[in-house]
Amino acid sequence: MLGQLQRIGKALMLPIAVLPVAGLLLRLGQPDTLNIPFMAAAGNAVFNFLPAIFAIGIAVGLAKDNHGLAGLAGFVAFQVLSYGSQAIHSDNNLSYLGAIVAGLLTGWLFNLFSRARVRGLDFLAGGRGLAVILITLTSVMLSLVFGVVWPFVQDAFNTLGHWLAATGAVGAGLYGLLNRLLIPFGLHHVINTYIWFVYGSYHGVSGDLNRFFAGDPTAGGYMAGFFPIMMFGLPGAALAMILAARPERRQAVAGVLGSAAFTAFLTGVTEPIEFAFMFLAPLLFVLHAVLTGLTLMVVYALGIRDGFTFSAGLIDYILNRNHATHGWWLIPIGLVVGVLYFVVFYFSIRIFDIKTPGRELEGAGTAGGGFILDEYQVGAATSREDEENTTSIFGRSSEHRALEYVRALGGAENILEIEACTTRLRLNVKDVEKIDELWLKQLGASGVMKLNRHNAQIVVGTIADLLVDEIKPLL
Amino acid sequence: MSAKVSTFSPILLVVAVVLGIGAILYWLGLPTVLHVPFLVSVGYAILSNYAAALAIGIAVGMAKEHQGAAALAAFLGYEVIIQGASALSKSIPTDDKSAFILVAGLTAGVLAGVMYNRFYRTKLPAWLGFFGGRRFVPLVTALASLFVALILGHTWR
Numbered sequence: 001m002l003g004q005l006q007r008i009g010k011a012l013m014l015p016i017a018v019l020p021v022a023g024l025l026l027r028l029g030q031p032d033t034l035n036i037p038f039m040a041a042a043g044n045a046v047f048n049f050l051p052a053i054f055a056i057g058i059a060v061g062l063a064k065d066n067h068g069l070a071g072l073a074g075f076v077a078f079q080v081l082s083y084g085s086q087a088i089h090s091d092n093n094l095s096y097l098g099a100i101v102a103g104l105l106t107g108w109l110f111n112l113f114s115r116a117r118v119r120g121l122d123f124l125a126g127g128r129g130l131a132v133i134l135i136t137l138t139s140v141m142l143s144l145v146f147g148v149v150w151p152f153v154q155d156a157f158n159t160l161g162h163w164l165a166a167t168g169a170v171g172a173g174l175y176g177l178l179n180r181l182l183i184p185f186g187l188h189h190v191i192n193t194y195i196w197f198v199y200g201s202y203h204g205v206s207g208d209l210n211r212f213f214a215g216d217p218t219a220g221g222y223m224a225g226f227f228p229i230m231m232f233g234l235p236g237a238a239l240a241m242i243l244a245a246r247p248e249r250r251q252a253v254a255g256v257l258g259s260a261a262f263t264a265f266l267t268g269v270t271e272p273i274e275f276a277f278m279f280l281a282p283l284l285f286v287l288h289a290v291l292t293g294l295t296l297m298v299v300y301a302l303g304i305r306d307g308f309t310f311s312a313g314l315i316d317y318i319l320n321r322n323h324a325t326h327g328w329w330l331i332p333i334g335l336v337v338g339v340l341y342f343v344v345f346y347f348s349i350r351i352f353d354i355k356t357p358g359r360e361l362e363g364a365g366t367a368g369g370g371f372i373l374d375e376y377q378v379g380a381a382t383s384r385e386d387e388e389n390t391t392s393i394f395g396r397s398s399e400h401r402a403l404e405y406v407r408a409l410g411g412a413e414n415i416l417e418i419e420a421c422t423t424r425l426r427l428n429v430k431d432v433e434k435i436d437e438l439w440l441k442q443l444g445a446s447g448v449m450k451l452n453r454h455n456a457q458i459v460v461g462t463i464a465d466l467l468v469d470e471i472k473p474l475l
Numbered sequence: 476m477s478a479k480v481s482t483f484s485p486i487l488l489v490v491a492v493v494l495g496i497g498a499i500l501y502w503l504g505l506p507t508v509l510h511v512p513f514l515v516s517v518g519y520a521i522l523s524n525y526a527a528a529l530a531i532g533i534a535v536g537m538a539k540e541h542q543g544a545a546a547l548a549a550f551l552g553y554e555v556i557i558q559g560a561s562a563l564s565k566s567i568p569t570d571d572k573s574a575f576i577l578v579a580g581l582t583a584g585v586l587a588g589v590m591y592n593r594f595y596r597t598k599l600p601a602w603l604g605f606f607g608g609r610r611f612v613p614l615v616t617a618l619a620s621l622f623v624a625l626i627l628g629h630t631w632r
Contacts, residue, residue, distance in 0.1 A: 014547060017610035021617050038562040038628060042621055045558030046551065056531075056550055060543025066609075068535030069489060071546025075531060076493055076521060083520030087513045124492070125485035132489050136496055140517050269605050 008104065011061020012189040015054045022046030023309025026213065027319045047210065050197070051099035052078055058100060062107025069125060070110040073132040077139040078102040084143025085150050092150045095206060096197040097157065102139070109135050161199050172221050173297030180289035183271070184278050184423065195222050212307035217325060220305035225296030226312035227330040230268040232338030233291065235261035238273050240345035245358025253358035268311025275446055279424070279459060281354040287344060295337055304329050402470035404443055410434030412475050416454075420464040427456045483536040490532035497521025523571040526580030527553050533581065537588025544609040545591040551613050552583035552620035559621055563628025575631060582623055583616075590616045
């Protein structure tokens with residue numbers, strides 16, 4: 001169940017990566033910036049067709065090997081479900097929820113059907129072609145069900161929306177808390193999708209993010225509070241960790257966490273900092289989630305509204321400054337939050353002797369990012385064609401990846417037990433000293449924790465389950 | 476592996492079969508045949524999106540290992556071309572029977588396929604890392620499509 005949800009979280013990354021470009025085009029095209037109407041129209045197009053983009057992206061993300069035919073199937077399934085259910089109830093508007101359901105169903109059915117080995121279907125791309133056809137037909141039948149059921153679903157979500165709106169600042173705070181607590185599992189994208197794309201409506205547009213960019217003055221309350229956290233809070237935490245590191249490690253830690261802090265400030269990508277301490281100091285992470293919740297609550301209560309198309313960094317802050325309500329308040333609030341984070345982190349680390357990066361016992365490594373990135377960005381994946389054309393030891397297909405991991409872990413004879421735990425490999429080995437940290441890092445691992453002589457944990461991200469499945473046959 | 480067997484044409488054939496299914500459903504629902512408006516609607520859902528489906532099919536067919544990021548990029552490029560160009564010139568027809576959407580679909584499909592094969596391994600600096608790898612493909616395709624929209628918007632008659 002958790003593993004499935006994590007895959008959905010990861011599948012949402014591809015469509016989410018499209019948003020900033022839409023936001024840039026929309027903002028730069030508008031009269032108060034470059035005033036190029038056709039650019040704004042193109043940016044608007046992306047927003048208008050986001051549901052279909054979600055359907056394609058989720059289907060692809062869930063499909064085995066991320067095959068493109070799953071994208072085609074997801075697109076067709078979403079169109080059929082939309083038109084079909086509207087033919088039954090003209091009020092039905094599948095929008096994002098329908099797109100997500102279409103994407104999930106497609107991904108699942110695609111994997112189910114494409115396993116079928118039907119003789120003589122090679123002219124149709126094998127089982128995958130068959131899968132697309134079966135998904136098309138299934139979605140025709142499902143649209144009948146959707147047509148009848150959807151009004152109730154819409155009512156339920158409207159009720160949820162009204163309830164959330166009635167809770168005001170408290171609701172925003174709860175959302176902030178939950179959003180950060182779900183980060184380790186990658187599940188924050190699941191609730192974000194509801195809040196940003198479904199919650200509330202304004203001139204036919206739904207979701208806090210969409211409504212904000214459509215000019216709804218009440219929207220942005222669930223995004224504004226992230227600016228102080230991401231631009232100032234987490235960089236403050238990073239500074240605390242750098243100063244708390246042992247003097248001889250401080251420079252190395254400053255290199256990793258300094259660039260992570262800059263990344264958070266500029267773009268609002270915070271996982272590199274968060275992953276640096278969430279496994280090493282879970283209590284500190286809970287504290288971070290509480291502070292995020294409180295900040296969102298206070299910012300909401302003060303009536304500050306601001307939004308982003310990607311995340312709450314400087315870039316989005318500058319682009320959207322004219323859309324924001326009392327947006328400049330976020331800077332002084334952010335400075336206070338930054339100091340607060342620094343003090344809380346620095347003294348917690350010192351007083352409770354938390355093993356943040358640079359404070360580990362000899363031989364243990366530092367944790368970095370990697371978890372949220374595409375496999376090609378971190379070099380943890382290469383396509384089969386690349387594999388065939390390369391002689392480098394770092395060229396890895398998924399089969400080779402497992403073999404490389406086994407070697408980096410000291411060989412099959414060193415590994416006594418291996419199991420996956422959400423984003424980590426838990427290992428029982430003969431000798432932890434035989435584990436090659438540098439090699440593991442090059443393979444895409446973001447953290448290596450040697451707990452004692454026989455136990456170690458390797459943070460590899462959501463591929464953990466898959467990787468263990470691949471490694472086990474090699475032992 | 477099947478990656479060796481399946482190349483460009485089987486993918487396009489799948490698109491053709493799906494569009495065929497749409498056509499059959501549409502025809503079955505017509506008043507002169509079974510007279511089921513629901514079937515007309517679902518058939519129309521597929522048929523009216525034929526150019527987008529074609530764009531996706533071409534891109535997936537061209538992309539290395541038929542990766543899905545190319546599918547998403549193709550659809551994105553398709554919409555950017557149509558919306559961008561029609562904002563430049565009000566005389567461009569964008570209904571589902573116009574030749575313009577076919578041109579947009581073909582262009583976006585090829586563009587996304589080329590862009591995938593060129594950029595899927597892009598390594599960005601750490602602070603932009605989230606957009607690296609295959610996620611970079613929809614972004615560059617959207618930007619390239621913007622130029623196509625600019626050209627078509629000024630030249631389409």
